[in-house]
Amino acid sequence: MESESVTTPFGRRPMSLALLLKQRRGEAIAAGTTRSKWKLFRSVCEARAGLDVTDRALTVLDALLSFHPEDELSSEKGLVVFPSNAQLSLRARGMAPATLRRHLAVLVEAGLISRKDSPNGKRYVRRGREGVIDEAYGFSLAPLLARAGEIEAMAARIAADRQLLRGMKERLTICRRDIAKLISAAIEEAVPGDWGRLSSMFHALLQRIPRAATPENLPPILEELETIRLDIINTLESHEKIQIASTSESQIERHIQNSNPESTSESEPGLKTGREADRHHEPRAGRDSREPGMGGEGPLAIARTNAARLKSFPLGMVLQACPDIVDYGPGGAIASWRDLMMAAVVVRSMLGVSPSAYEQAASVMGQENAATVMACILQRGGSITSAGGYLRDLTRRAEHGEFALGPMLMALLRAKDRFKVLLEKGCQRVNVGKEPGAPPRQNEVR
Template sequence: MDNAYVTTPFGRRAMSLEMLASQQQAEEIEPGVTRNKWKLFRAICEARPALGVTDRALTVLDALLTFYPADELAEERGLIVFPSNTQLSIRARGMTAATLRRHLAVLVDAGLILRKDSANGKRYARRDRAGDVQDAFGFSLAPLLARAVEIETVAAQVVANRELLRAAKERLTICRRDIAKLIEVALEEGVGGDWVMISAIFREIVGRLPRAARVDDLTNVLDELAMLREEILNLLNKNNNFNKMSANESQVERHIQNSNSESISDLEPAFEVKQGAQSVDRGGQTNGPIDSRDENLNSGGDVGTGERRTKRSIDEGGGLKSFPLGMVLQACPEISNYGPGGQIGSWRELMSAAVVVRSMLGVSPSAYQDACSAMGPENAATVIACILERGGHINSAGGYLRDLTRRTENGEFAIGPMLMSLLRANSPVGRKAG
C-alpha cells in the first residue's frame, strides 16, 4: 500500500498531530471502495464551506486530479500523483509557485491530500522493468477516498439546506406580495378596519428579517406573515359577505323593521371578533361565560342574529392553533421576566415561567391543569402569558382561565385574536398611539 506507513514532511516543514491523524485515517480505506474522481470533486465543491477550503485551493485540487490516470479513484491503482511544480502551475491556470505552495498547504491542513515526500523532496515514481510503478513520491489522494462518505453526506446536507432556503424565500416573497396587494385593495375599496395599524404591523414583522437570513429566521417571519394574511382575508371576506347580504336584501326589496339588527362589531377587524377575543379585547372584566343572547339584547339585535353569529364562530374554530414562540414573546413581553435569567428561549422555559406566574396570579393548580388538558401545555402557557399582560383588566385570573377552558372544550375559543390584540398594543406604533 502507498500509504501503509507514516511519512514526515521534507525540509523545514514541521510534523503535526493533525497530519498524523490524517495519515492514519487515509489507511482506513475499505477494501474495494472506489469513487469517480470528478463526481467526488463536485461534492467537495458543494461542501467547501464545511471543509474549510478556498475556491483557489479547489483549483489546485482540480489540477492534481488531472494527473491521476483513471477516472475511478481506487487503492489498487495507487493514489499518488507526482507532477512537477511547472506542470501543476500550468494546469492550475498559471498560478504562481508561491501561491501554489500556499494552497497546497491549505489542502493538506484540510485533510484532503497528504504529502509523501522523498528523501530529497523531489516528486517522482520508481518503476520496475515492466514499467509498473513500484513506489511514488508526491501527493496522496487517499484522504479523498477515505473520507468519500463523509464528503458526500456533507454535500447532500448543503444542497438540501440550500433548497430549503430557496423554497422559504419563495414562500416569503409570495406572502409579502399577497399582504401588500390585499392592503392596497382594502384601502382603494374603503373597507372598514384599522389598515394603518395593519400596515405598521406588516412593516414591523418584515423589518425583523436579518440581511443574511437563515432558514429558521425565514420560517419564523413566514409564520407571522401567514397569520396576518389570514386575518386580512377574514376581514375582507367579512366585508364582502356584508356587501352581498345588502345587495340581496335590496334585490328582493325586503323591509327591515329593526334598524339596529346588526352589531357594530361585524365591521371591526377579524382578529377582534373571532372566537374568544371579546372578553380580552373588552378588558377581560367578565369571568363567566358570555351569552350571545344577552349580547344581542344589549346591542339592540334579535336573538336569531346572535345565534347565527355564535354558530358561525364555533364553525370557524376547530382545534386550538399553536403560534411561534417569538410571536408569543413579542405579544407578551412581561412573561420573559419570570424565565431563567430573566429571558425565555424555548417552549420549556415558557411553560416553567407560566407555572410561576400561575401561582403569582392566584390560579389554582387544578384550573391550570384543566387548561393544559383542554388547550395543550404550550397554548395554556400562552394564555397565562396573555393574562399576565392584561392583568390590570382582569378581576379573577383563575375564573377567567376556567371560562376560557370551558370555551375551548366547546370549540368557542381561539388564541389568535388574543395574541393579535396584544401584538398591536405592544408594537412600536401601538405604544406610540397609546
C-alpha cells in the same frame, strides 16, 4: 493501497498531532472502495462551504486529479500523483507558484489530500524492471477517497438546504407582495380594521429579515408574515360575506352615497294611486331640504331619519309570520339575521326584484327590515303581481314615514291563525259521527 507509514513534512514545515490524525484517517480506506474522480470532485464543489475550502483551492484539486491516470479512484491502486510545480501551475490555469503552495496547504489542512514527501523533498516515482511503480512521492489522494461517503452526504445535505432556502425565499417574496397589496386594497375600499397597526407590524418584520438568510433564521419571520396575511384575508372575507348577504352584487355603502339614484321607471311599475302620486310630488311641510332650521338636510338625510324610526321586530316573530323564507336559508334553516339576509337575496332574485330596488330598500329601511319585507312579500306571493313595484312603493312610503312593518307582520300572523282555525273546524266536521278507531273515509282529511 498506499503504505500506512507516517510521513513527516520535508524542510521547515512542522509536524503536528492534527496532521498525524489526518494522515491515519486518510489511509483508513475500506477494501473495495471506488469512486469516479470527477463525480467525487463535483460533490466536493457542492460541499465546499462545509469543507472550508476556497474556489481557488478547488482549482488546484482539479489539477491534481487530472494527473491521476484512471477515471476511477480505487483503494486497490496507487493514489499518489507527483506533478512538478511547473506542470501543476499550468493545469491550475497559470496559478503563481506562491499562490499554488498556499492553496495546496489549504487542501492538506482540509483533509482532502496529504503529502508524501521524498527524502530530498522532490516529487518522483521509482519503477521496477517491468515498469511497475514501486514507490511514488508527491500528493496522496487517499484522504479524498477515504472521506467520499462523508463528502457525498454533506453535499446532499447542502443541496437540500439550498433548495429549501430557495423555496422559503419564494414564499417570503409572495407573502410580502400579498400583504402589501391586500392592505392597500383594504384601505382603498374603506374596509373596517386596524390597518395602520398591521402595516407597522409588516414593516417591522421586513426590517428583521437577515441579509444572509439561512434555513434556520428565516422560518420564524416567514411564519409571522403568513400569520399576518391570513388575518388580513380572514378580515376581508368576513367583510365580503357581510356585503354579499346584504346586497349580493355590490356594497350598499356606494349606493347610499349616490346622490342620483336610479329612476324607478323600469320593469317594476310603482303601485301608486293618482292621489298618492300627486302627494308624492308635492313639497311636504317641514321636510324641504332648503327649509330654514333643518341645517341643510337633504332627502337622503330625511330618508335615514325615517329609516331609524322604522321599528325592527324579533327574528322569531318574523319567522313565525313568514315561515316560507326558511326554505331559502343556508342549509334550509335560518338561525340569525345574517341567514335571513342571505335568504332574502335568494328570494329577491327568484321574484324578479332588481338589485337596485332591493339596495334602495336596504338603504332606506335598514338591512334587517328590508330582509323582513322580502320575507313578507314571499309569504304573500299569490296576492302581489309585481314584487319589485310593491317593494319600491313600500320604500317610497318608508322615506316619508308612512310605512310601518308591524301591521304587515300582524296581518300575516292573523291570516296564519285563521287558516289554522279553519283547518281544525274542517277536521272536526269530518270526524263527527265516526266511531273511535275507525279508518278514515274516502276523501276524508287525514
